[in-house]
Amino acid sequence: MDLFEWIALILKLVFVLAAVLNTVPIVVWFERRGSAWMQGRVGPNRVGPFGLMQPIADVIKFIFKEDFVPEQASKFFYHAAPVLAAVAPLAAFAAIPFGSYLIIGDRQVPLQIAQLDVGILAALAFAGLEVYPVMLSGWASNNKYSTFGALRGSSQMVSYEIGLGLALVSMLMIYGTLDLNAMVKYQEQTLWGFLPSWGVFLNPVAFVIFLVAIFAETNRLPFDLPEGDAELVGGYHTEYGSTKFLMFFFAEYIAMIMASSLLITLFFGGYAPLPGMKAGVDVLASALGFGSVGTQNLWAVVQVLSMIFKVGCVMFFFVWVRWTFPRFRFDQLMDLGWKILFPLALINLLVVAIFIAMLGG
Amino acid sequence: MAIIVSRKERFLDKLYIPALLVGLKVTFRRFFESLFLGRTMTIQYPEQKREYSQRFRGEHFISVDANKVENCTSCYLCQTVCPAECITIIAEERPNDQNPYGVRKEKRPVRFDIDALRCCFCGFCEEACPKDAIKLSRNYEMAVETRAQAFYDLDHLKREVKGRG
Amino acid sequence: MGEAVVHVLAALAAFLGLFVVFARNPFTCAFALVGLMVCLGGIYGLIGAHFVAALQVIVYAGAIMVLFVFAIMLMNLNEEESEYSWGHWRTYAALLLSAAVFLILGSGVNAWLSDTRKPSSGVWTFDHVREVGGNVVALSGQLFSKDYIQFEIISLLLLVASVAALILAKRKVD
Known part of the structure; x- marks a missing residue:
């Protein structure tokens, strides 16, 4: 790697980190105000214009709270858990493409941190590590509520990973690749001339399974049993206060953003804008007098914006669902995971395999 | 008599997804109404205030006559009837110069203390009072910074309250 | 630089392996093992076997070890009571056996490292992997x-x- 590639890599890292970490407060703000709007309230509107400074006020509040450690906690794991919680989903972003490529000088800079031919597996591997902070914090804080939350959380995540994985396998069979960038390229085509050939149209059953599974994986309502405010106080982070809790809070939203980018890349065409937009951007670029390089760069910027827009839509959906549905009971949750989603995913896999064998074979 | 309602679950009901979509529609409509049409239930408190009933029983006051002399004659009826025992009255003879209208009020309160932290705002004192002296205003903003401030003395009770506040 | 990171990860993996053996608390052992698996995944990734790396982390760290930790949490195992008794013959037998295994593995790795006839053909070479995509x-x-x-x-x-x-x-x- 030469200097140019190093600088490009560092800039990409900074961009992704900044984009993700700055999305979190916006989503938190929307979580609070959006929930209010959905319930016919106004929501926090005092701090700054439209209450936009509310997340900052929240952070300041958290920082000035007492930073305690329970007497009987095992200190190392207790402190390691929130760190791991934030790091695991952030690492998964390395594999997710957020644009095709920029042309700088005469070199192409792909807008993806790590070009892996097994990108989806790498993302899943890091996402799979999200179980550990839950278990660590639950066990290390030496509290019965925490332990129950951790047990619930880990069994829930492990159970739904099966449905998630099988839904994923059916999509992988359709795309015929593990490379997320190649998946997006596949989805840039059109279906019957008007529909974008997004995964959601190709395989809606897998989409529903995947959607339910990521809700369970990120511990969002209606599957937030690991936190279970009503019966478990705060679940696995009961014993966490101040900035350590803030870390968990951030990590939850980072995991949500990660899951939604994965969902988009698999089912909503990733960074690809709608099929007709390429022509529009070409017209705009020629009107502005851009050459082929400028056109490609403009197109890449449009792609990044479309990725951000799509992530925003999915985050809206996350909030929307949270403030609509009540929480599941734990046995219902397990029933849904094992007795409905798992067989459904298997049948779907079989059907997709038969279709591919008939059409492609 | 119990009525047995048998509901057949159709295939669509068992899928749950249509029902979930109905739920999502409800919250989205509410979202739209709150955000764009401003139909919210919230009362933005310090700027907007809730309109309470005319009979609302709030902070106490003692009515005064034109010369700012309290109407109270220290008859102890309110202190006796008070279920929370929050009223303490100490009486003395009223000086003659406070009776300009010929109607002689023999006693006056030296101290008239109400412990607002004990008061249950039942309004019995108001009903018991033969002189309509003690009344409950409609003011509900009674937050104070110290306990001592919640201990209303005669000066505080004799403050000017327009109408019933 | 990649090579240096491989060495760091290998050292970390060895250190965590010692933890797995010697830590008293079963929870610590399990998490050291998780860390070990992640380190191995990192090593696989750095030497170019991305698929194996991802699977290593998904299967071992993400699935199998979760069940281990889950079982430990459910059984509520605490600090192990028994001390390592240095006088017992089993301790010496175990030491001897592990030394023998270490020597055999080490000599094998050493022979492979010093072998100049590294596979230049076959399906697992970099060139072939790049060729097939x-x-x-x-x-x-x-x-x-x-x-x-x-x-x-x-x-x-x-x-x-x-x-x-x-x-x-x-x-x-x-």
């Missing part, structure tokens, strides 16, 4: 053409194993 293609090509009988036998074996586990567990419940 990635780890996954190379691996699946191998798995579903040349080695498909072994692959099917292993899948059958796993199926039998899971059915057997189910039956054993069911008998206990009944």
Whole structure:
């Protein structure tokens, strides 16, 4: 790697980190105000214009709270858990493409941190590590509520990973690749001339399974049993206060953003804008007098914006669902995971395999 | 008599997804109404205030006559009837110069203390009072910074309250 | 730089391996093992075997170790009571055995490292992998053409194993 590639890599890292970490407060703000709007309230509107400074006020509040450690906690794991919680989903972003490529000088800079031919597996591997902070914090804080939350959380995540994985396998069979960038390229085509050939149209059953599974994986309502405010106080982070809790809070939203980018890349065409937009951007670029390089760069910027827009839509959906549905009971949750989603995913896999064998074979 | 309602679950009901979509529609409509049409239930408190009933029983006051002399004659009826025992009255003879209208009020309160932290705002004192002296205003903003401030003395009770506040 | 990171990860893996053996608390052991698996995944990734790296983390760190930790949490194992007794013959036997295994493995690795005839042909060379278009293609090509009988036998074996586990567990419940 030469200097140019190093600088490009560092800039990409900074961009992704900044984009993700700055999305979190916006989503938190929307979580609070959006929930209010959905319930016919106004929501926090005092701090700054439209209450936009509310997340900052929240952070300041958290920082000035007492930073305690329970007497009987095992200190190392207790402190390691929130760190791991934030790091695991952030690492998964390395594999997710957020644009095709920029042309700088005469070199192409792909807008993806790590070009892996097994990108989806790498993302899943890091996402799979999200179980550990839950278990660590639950066990290390030496509290019965925490332990129950951790047990619930880990069994829930492990159970739904099966449905998630099988839904994923059916999509992988359709795309015929593990490379997320190649998946997006596949989805840039059109279906019957008007529909974008997004995964959601190709395989809606897998989409529903995947959607339910990521809700369970990120511990969002209606599957937030690991936190279970009503019966478990705060679940696995009961014993966490101040900035350590803030870390968990951030990590939850980072995991949500990660899951939604994965969902988009698999089912909503990733960074690809709608099929007709390429022509529009070409017209705009020629009107502005851009050459082929400028056109490609403009197109890449449009792609990044479309990725951000799509992530925003999915985050809206996350909030929307949270403030609509009540929480599941734990046995219902397990029933849904094992007795409905798992067989459904298997049948779907079989059907997709038969279709591919008939059409492609 | 119990009525047995048998509901057949159709295939669509068992899928749950249509029902979930109905739920999502409800919250989205509410979202739209709150955000764009401003139909919210919230009362933005310090700027907007809730309109309470005319009979609302709030902070106490003692009515005064034109010369700012309290109407109270220290008859102890309110202190006796008070279920929370929050009223303490100490009486003395009223000086003659406070009776300009010929109607002689023999006693006056030296101290008239109400412990607002004990008061249950039942309004019995108001009903018991033969002189309509003690009344409950409609003011509900009674937050104070110290306990001592919640201990209303005669000066505080004799403050000017327009109408019933 | 990649090579240096491989060495760091290897040292970390060895350190965590010692933790797995010597830590008193079963929870610490389990998490050291998780860390070890992640380190191994990192090493695989850095030497170019991305597919194996991802699978290492998904299968071992993400699935198997979760069940381990889950079981430890459920059984509420605490600090192990028994001390390592240095006088017992078993301790010395174990030491001897592990030293022998270490020597055998080490000499094997040493022989491989000093062997100048590294495989320059075959399916697992960098050139071949790049030629066919990635780890996954190379691996699946191998798995579903040349080695498909072994692959099917292993899948059958796993199926039998899971059915057997189910039956054993069911008998206990009944």
